[in-house]
Amino acid sequence: MKNKTVKIGLLGVGVMGQNHLRNLSMLKQVEIAFIYDLDKQACDKISKIYNVPVSDNLEGDLKGLDGAIIATPTFTHFDYIKLVSKYVKNIFVEKPLTSTLETSKEVVKLAKELNLKIQVGFIERYNPAVVALQNVINNSKNTIAIDFSRTNKVSSRITDVDVIMDLMIHDIDLALKFNGKVDKIYAHGYIKNQMIEYARAIITHKNGSFSNILASRITEKRTRNICVTCDDKYIDCNLLSKEIFVNKQTIEQYIDNVSISSKIEIVDVRPQEALLLELVDFAKLCNGDDVLVANECSGLAAIEVANIVQKQILDSNNKQSKYIGVNLCQL
Template identity: 60%
Template sequence: MDKPIKIALFGIGKMGQNHLRILSMLKDVEIAFLYDTNQELCQVMSERFGVKILKDIDEDLKSCDGAIIVTPTFTHFDYINKVSDYVKNIFVEKPLTNTLESTQIILTLAKEKSLNIQVGFIERYNPAVLTLKNILTPNTHKIINIDFIRTNKMSSRITDCDVVIDLMIHDIDLALNFNGDVRDIYAHGVVINDMIEYARACIIHTNGSFSNIVASRITEKRRRQISITTNNEYIDCNLLRKEVFVDKQSVEQRLDNVSISANTETIEVRGQESLLSELIDFVSLCKNVPSSLSANRPNQNDGMKAMRIAHQIQDIIHNANR
């Protein structure tokens, strides 16, 4: 039996605890160390999961195969910079860093140190999104437009970044993943206390398709929706319920009249928890073994592409609100 992959976990807030829970389920993973600036919480989680607390980063990380960073966005750069001295396999929750400048430095660092960085764009691992990818084959479907809606008022608890970086960036990544490079961007939004809390963006891609993205932290209802218009179908996807519906018109000849009716097909979505799939893929990265998901694994370049578009959207909205 192969030795378990030894992973250090940085950050055990709400999302970090989800990572801790999933990692503890994986038989081929040993959670070597955990760390958080909240020492009291660190002690509680250490005792609950039987994991050592990282005491000396220079010494403890030498024995690790990978590191997972689930800390506040503004700290990502420093953590990546530090752990990259000891491990080359690094998972970082989205976004990669909090600025374009620091993200570019990480890209340079990754190249110099041959780092394997996976960015936490978890929606790529959502079973409903994976189902969409299987449906939307280039030889049978031409995407005309994709509408993304992502609203969550509870996300307003995030204070170190606006709604574009907190929520919209997930769908920016998906838009780029589905439709490719960008030709033009239009955007507007609502700014509260100098923070964008509602954003609407229209992205025109170089292939001629459109992505319309709405993200809100002031909308009362929590929604995660993708609606796709193609040359021959309309596809509706609920990311929360993991549901996919496909509508296609059928034409029936009745004497001299033409009757057009729409057929709705429900696609069965099968798959495991998104975070579980995401972390299994990271373990594959640490092992240097391809997985069924590795071809679509988001890396530092994907992180930079999404960050660049997010930054442009922020600039457009702030300039319009001055």
């Protein structure tokens, strides 16, 4: 479809909303129609910085948009999706899709009924290190297991969701993307002030591979790591430093059957702004292009897994290790 300027409205000008606004302002193909937030003072201040209009009549201003971005607190996602969908067909919603499994299912149903194009903000899919890692995995022999680690001391800006919905949800999405459909799940964690702040999940996938996921908001050290064990190599990916190291043996070493330390290859990772790339895809979606993005079904699939992880940790009667199955919407 011919490229045209797309009109996009932004709901929410918190930390993530401002990140969206900063990146949107760099896209020539995007016209920022308005920003909206319940915090009018913050909205007015940010409006002056970026020279964008503030919406005082959200429903009226939604009319005529090509797309809308929902970067509001998680518990408001469902209500805003329902409101926006009355006037806008292309909707970007920050992760997680909604705050509950039930409302996420409702969004999938709504998208089908109204023919909505929904993109969920799984930004790690656009992390250049993850993109490079996917290429290495695609050229590897039999992925046996992937270990995900995402830790950080609790952020004061996140108060409405636990560590599973805040941090682990990113790696749940990547686990489903890399390893496919889920067979069984086992999880345990630590609860502080009635909120899960530390969680571990072991996922058995239908293709026989494993995903081991750690997420913590009580760990002093900030980490974002993905380690992949394959038949022919071991891949160590640091999402923060954007470094990937591949340990593997040469063909000659296999033939000679000699015990020698494997060689290490460094994968070239191009520095790129993940959120900018994500929004470029959303602009294409708004323009009617056929773009492969994390849609509402991807969002629901991650919520389904997250919901089971939460239930296992919160269930005080779950005294024994117990695997639970899950049926995903689609991948």
